[in-house]
Amino acid sequence: MLLIPCPWCGPRDEAEFHYGGQAHVAYPEDPAALSDEEWARYLFFRDNPKGLFAERWSHTAGCRRWFNAVRDTATNEIHAVYRVGEPRPVTA
Amino acid sequence: MSVQPYRREGASGRVLRFRFDGREYEGLEGDTLASALLANGVRAVASSVKLGRPRGVYAAGCEEPNALVQIEEPFPEPMLQATTVELYDGLVATGLPGQGRLADRPDPARYDAVHAHCDVLVVGAGPAGIAAASVAARAGARVILADERPEPGGSLLGTAETLDGRPGREWAAEEVVALAALPEVRVLRRTTVLGHYDDNYVIAVERRTNHLGAQAPAGMARERVWRIRARRVVLATGGHERFVAFAGNDLPGVMLAGAARTYANRYRVLPGRRAVVFTTNDSAYAAALDLAGAGVEIAAIADVRQAPGEAWAARCAERGIEVLTGHVVTAAKGEGEVSSVEITPRVGGGAREVPADLLLVSGGWTPVVHLFSQAGGTLRYDEELGAFTPGETRQAVEAAGFARGVGGTGVRTLRACLEDGAEAGRRALAAAGFAMPAEIAVPSAEEEPAAAPAEHLWLVEAPENDGDYGTHFVDLQRDVTVAEVLRATGAGLTSVEHVKRYTTAGTAHDQGKTSGLLTGGVVAHALGVDVAELGTTTFRAPYTPVSFAALAGRDRGPLHDPVRVTAMHEWHAARGALFENVGQWKRPWYYPRQGEGPGEDMEAAVLRECRAAREDVAAMDASTLGKIDVIGPDAAVFLDRLYTNMMSTLKVGSIRYGVMCRPDGMVFDDGTVIRLADDRFLVTTTTGNAAAVLDWMEEWLQTEWPDLRVCCTSVTEQWATVALVGPRSREVLARLAPGLAVDNDSFPFMTWRDAEVAGIEARVCRISFSGELAYEINVSSWFGLALWEAVMASGEVTPYGTETMHVLRAEKGFPIVGQDTDGTVTPQDLGMEWIVSKKKPDFVGKRSFARADTSRPDRKHLVGLLPEDPGVLLPEGAHLVETSALPEPPVPTLGFVTSSYRSAALGRTFALALVSGGRERVGERLYAPVGADLVPVTVTSHVLYDPEGARRDG
């Protein structure tokens, strides 16, 4: 049970959150202009690094806000949380 | 005390009666089952799992590998260690051959869980743990001190050491009582910390009533899971003694030296009359002296070292105990239990056989590093200790006392543990941001003799002429011998994990607490490598076994998952409705008519309910549909992006049906959208998807379109909803809402009106999911029951459930998301091209409709099926094939039946199905394999009833 620091509510148990996968994957501006390959990439391909990963969480059982986190997927350590729209912070 | 022949004199306490293996015994309050059995001279407690060899008590705590018992009364419980079962009056137990037995009746006990938070969690209430907790607690920190035993003291319980001039056990008891009196301290006894997870989330289990036997209060949870979130953790978990591999080292009468010392001191039980001691370190000398003091004759101490601790040797000499340095025990001998011990000099000289009924073994001490390792800490091999000790960790946890291997000579020294514990307490305080307390006095312990270094001997080599190593056990509980380890390494296995799996060593109930390192040592020996290099197998939670029921807690039966009900639920239940689980909701499924004789069956009830809806008037509790208020100047734009059809053109006062897709183009949810104002919509969702759709909306708004000024608020339970259906629904509504103009022109299809219905403020929507004239009446859920009762008051409205609702909508070809779709179905597949906007430049899912696979003509389409025999009901889930005889498998399927019913309106059975290229097959005959038969069916449009839509206006 991770302790996830919601940028608004503070640290809460992982079970209060919904995981949203990779952060900073924008909905394409003009999907119709994309090739099938490009569209498939948007739909199905996400980074899956072993190490630091910028990802999305939603505090569904709390303030219902989506936010981003940089977490090390090898250790589960959360290095930073930041709000949607903010750039990914520089982490060690 | 004559009935307890091995009980020391002066033992006191209440006499408890118990039965073991069918015989009655007496023990004393404070006993474990193991100590009570030893007091009664019971040597063989269980038999081994593979070889069926008799096994006796080997240890005195949770590391016990041998004495596995089954509790029979007061309630059957499989496989416990006799060393951890507290004795109580009426206990009935049997020894186990390695397999436990589950009860065949329900467990009546209660279980629960509780969350706790603290600045410092101290695991282990031995000298180091108490010292750490005292320092932290007196500085005002919130402290939890957890210990697995019934009383604090840890190692002090087994020794005769004194602290501040008091017996160690008394010191510990008083310290902990004082600690527990502090407002911010919680002391948890009989509480084993089982697992150490990320972010210092620590799981412990408290055994609260076991020791009370049949006297356990009924309302009290038997076991409690503690979910502890600690800012700092101090692991003062001590050490486990290990044994040495030699011939016959499993015979009853062979025992860990420290355990024997505990039996003599703590339980006042003599584990035998005449003992040989076999050791690699100084700690067994203290054991020998304590036992000698208690009346056990110590025949000899065989020390593998040439140079034992001088002071210890001298004390033994004083007592007339023979110390044989540079000797090993080559064999324990006896029939069913130890009767003699073979001692051999390591260099030169012959063996000698010493009569004894007890062989005390100390192969050194292993720090308990399980939790540290679980927490993600690394381990490093400590040469002096001959064991792995805590290394680096990124979590806020540290080990203290012997768990950290303090002392330097491989044995625990009390002073070092106390000081180390206090230091750990100070460090924890500093890390948690507390002011350092004034100097805290560490209690003074007796002067301990300087210890000599231990020597790490894992294996006593078998003599040349008897080299099979067949009784040199390394894992007593799994019956693994050195012979098997050698076979594994001989087979080419070089990893300790492989050897573990080949031999099963370390996988038993005790998880290799006494045997893990020993196995590693023997493997290293066999491979000719260093133990340090070989490493350990992984330490996994739980530290000691934990019952399934404890982990399940109170999330069982009705509390297993929330039961969600509507405001009208009591009425449905009283009317005898059968309920369907829809997500967490209980929805009325159908209402069998009650009366004389046997109740109506489902088929009859549903046909009756359907007829009422089609021919008369019927009502359903539709409150469970998800409802979301969507408000803001950009609400219309937002909905245009999420729904496949246009919502911005919807007029205030009107209602539109809509479908949402995922980006991959597959149908995600459907429902109606009501425009309440220019900037305000009420969206309904399917019952099961209410939360998912709200989350979906928030996700798009917050992460993709933060520029849209829209807010979404769930109002699912704000409103209770009654669907009033049937040609007479207008008449019933008119009566209930005299102020509402209900004629078709005033209140047309797909519009809504505010009105007073049965005296209740209501929003009435003209929506139909059945094709009939119908209304959905929404009121504050406080009035839901009142509205329902008012609707039912005249007695002319038939209540109907989800099954009838499903039949009615299926007759009209309306799909149910999740029943007629499975995540691979597009709106076009459902025959709903009309709902997919061509005008909007984009909406979620649109791009995917242009992919190769979504534009294939042979996709599965939703169609209707009419069995050629109108009495045959196709099973939902039946498949369809083209031929009237089945070829050899694999037979390609054309599709499958998603919904199938008997229709009162059609006077026959019918079905909906997803069929490959289905729309082009209308009129074709297909076959549904049902059991051994192939049922012929005709493909039709999915709209089977009132295709012109003539009935919706009544």
Place this chain on the structure above:
Amino acid sequence: MSPGTRGHRTPGADLPDHPDRLWRSAEPKRAYDVVIVGGGGHGLATAYYLAKNHGITDVAVLERGWLAGGNMARNTTIIRSNYLWDESAGIYEHALKLWEELEEDLGYPLLFSQRGVLNLAHSLQDVRDSVRRVNANRLNGVDAEWLTPEQVKEVCPIVDISPDVRYPVLGGTYQPRAGIAKHDYVAWGFAKAAADLGVDMIEHCEVTGLDVRDGRVTGVRTTRGPIAARKVALAAAGHSSVVAGYAGVSLPLQSHPLQALVSELLEPVHPTVVMSNAVHVYVSQAHKGELVMGAGIDAANSYRQRGAFHIIERQMAAALELFPVFARAHVLRTWGGVVDVTPDASPVVGLTPVEDLYVNCGWGTGGFKATPGVGWCYAHTVATGEPHPLNAPFSLDRFTTGKLVDEHGAAAVAH
């Protein structure tokens, strides 16, 4: 001594003996025809069938730790082929047929036990999905039956089928030919058989890079030096994304922890395998008597071979709903593996954009049961450069065309 215990049944005694010779960890050579990255069940089976079916024996299996120490050592050993879609049923049924001959083929005792698998249904929609799957299975020649709650009780008497359970058992599907096998023995059986045919088993050899020249893979870089290869076959479940990334190949995968646990040894109570997706439990009783149970996967990506504890707690609550007699059984040991999951819960097996580089990944929670089947097909793919017909549907390009094999929709088959 316990009068009821001495002298008879010793539950641990009836396990088969292992051969005295398994494999000898090899030193890596400078070059191989085929390098298989990942010494788990799939990698070992692939090596075996490369050698046996295709005569390709200049093969190295590279394992970063100890052989079969990844998911092969951590799974709950369930074997079945009752998958919904034709594509899935094809490869899993092929695997099951191989399982039925495997002990003999490998000459190794695998404790393969066809004790049947029950998938329980707890809602009306579960029932529809289950019946749909049973019928699909039958058309595909896969043995499958739909059982009423009473029939479920006959197959597994300890299941609570009473209506007062929160989510009552409404029935179940049953595949009699399904069952379990002993995972370690399977791995060792393949390893021994492959080694006997000349394959090199190279342990403690982590791949740190892939050499790609002109769009073609030429070898691997490892912690034990570079190794040239004419073909490289990836079989590194859990870590597939990381390894494929060395060649610039991105895969539609997310790695998640998956947990399992065992109880102490218990007298036989559970004769079959029971799975319940609705309440996230699957359980069998292994040969020695321990209950082996699997839980759901952790939601968040992670390479930590350790799951969150609340998942275990929920799993226990669900288990006791179905099996009240388990109340006082004890959890002895929990563990976790890392599984890689695809968007459609079906694997990716086949060619990659890099020539001579092959991929086998994305088996999620279901890789063990496919072991011989995927080894067979993957070996064919690697040997011929063309997908075997049974793994052709599991190509990477299905994500572009949209022709997914979506096992999410097929309830009760995610594991």
Place this chain on the structure above:
Amino acid sequence: MADSAAESTAERRSPAAAFAARFEAASAGGGLRLAEIPFLTQINLRVDPKSPAAERIGTAIGVPLPVEPGTAAGGGDLEVLWLGPDEWLVVGPDGAGPGLVERLIEAADGEHVSVVDVSAQRTTLVVAGDRARDVLAHGCALDLHPRVFGPGRCAQTMLARAGVVLVAGEDGFRLLVRSSFAGYVAEWLLDVSAEYVAGG
């Protein structure tokens, strides 16, 4: 029931009404008090906290919207609970709903706000008395220590398997529970209470 349905009266019924007697019995020992406060007015308010509308709303209802996460502010007979960075729950006495909605919308003066009457969406349960924290700790993972979660604090969180809004007061806690979950939460509280009430 079917018979009594004939005497239809438009009476309100609160979601935990059926538990009144059992709550009372559980409260008899003194260490714990369980009760439902039915029919409170609850208005969900969404507004940009930095907007003039937010300020005007605060002035209009006499309670500045609390901007510190997890806090509640009170004034007169109203209490405003922080639910999210742009979301509040305005709680008032029974019957205050329609007037309050109007006041809020009026104060917004045409700016984008969302005001939704959700009075029937949740009911309010009281968990008070010396053992209140102990009871809640069985299902709530928050640190309920008075220094951390004392009067004036509120939080959306989980209690066992139900989402709740938890509000700390001088005299124990209030739980705002979704109406459909009220029965579950009530049963759960009563089950936990077994150990803490007299005779348990």
